[in-house]
């Protein structure tokens with residue numbers, strides 16, 4: 388039987404533009420699709436059922452997700468992608484990274500059950516790089532893979548990282564101006580992601596990427612990279628403060644020693660986290676970030 392244009396088809400969401408998405412069909416063609424109703428918003432990485440309507444399509448259903456990475460600010464929730472195998476958090480020697488924002492992204496990944504890797508780019512900017520690299524020294528001990536990179540000047544560092552991404556769908560996430568789109572351009576020259584020169588006067592990146600897009604690295608479509616817009620602040624209002632320390636591996640492994648099962652690690656006697664802090668097993672910066680996040684997440688919600 389020949390296919391009728393109104394038949395339901397399966398597809399993969401490869402980019403999102405507000406509520407509208409581009410769906411890749413099994414044959415590899417791309418169709419702009421609109422949501423049928425407000426409650427089935429599709430994300431990059433989603434498998435969807437869609438129906439053709441003239442040259443465009445309508446999303447009828449989003450198939451169940453294995454995971455979803457999102458940030459939640461006071462005002463809104465912003466999803467980056469769904470069904471990812473690996474989160475590559477890209478930071479750079481310049482603009483200087485914020486450890487608080489890095490920690491927030493790691494917590495969001497941990498709570499979503501997504502493996503995360505940290506990559507510090509622009510090792511060619513030697514002085515800034517050394518300073519930033521030193522600030523990351525505790526992270527491998529927390530179980531995170533940590534890599535040095537210079538996309539522009541160290542091809543070996545780039546190919547070494549790419550080897551670890553084979554046969555995976557990897558979301559590149561990080562502040563603006565760290566090189567996410569440059570990374571994708573190097574992996575997939577045909578992607579021609581628009582990159583823009585960093586605004587040096589402001590010592591901060593210009594927002595060049597405005598929506599998430601999935602790119603295939605290989606013709607067999609086994610390895611994919613997802614480019615995402617840089618973020619300034621990473622809200623994690625989805626996290627229950629009582630569970631916060633579980634998503635911080637350096638705190639979590641010491642929380643097992645706490646006298647009280649519901650210890651907040653802020654003031655209780657016999658707290659394993661604070662004794663590890665005193666012994667230098669937890670860095671003062673990480674504990675301070677925990678305190679600040681705990682307070683922030685304990686504020687009454689206005690929505």
Ligand SMILES: Nc1nc2c(ncn2[C@@H]2O[C@H](COP(=O)(O)OP(=O)(O)OP(=O)(O)O)[C@@H](O)[C@H]2O)c(=O)[nH]1
Nearest residue numbers: 538539563564565566567568569585594595596617
């Ligand atoms: N020195 C140096 N600059 C780099 C390197 N990789 C990328 N850049 C530069 O960093 C700037 C920002 O790169 P982009 O790839 O646009 O950054 P992005 O992370 O995609 O930024 P947004 O789209 O705004 O989130 C560009 O000027 C790149 O040329 C590197 O290894 N070394």
Ligand SMILES: [Mg+2]
Nearest residue numbers: 567568595596
């Ligand atoms: Mg970009």
Ligand SMILES: [Zn+2]
Nearest residue numbers: 645650652658
């Ligand atoms: Zn405790």
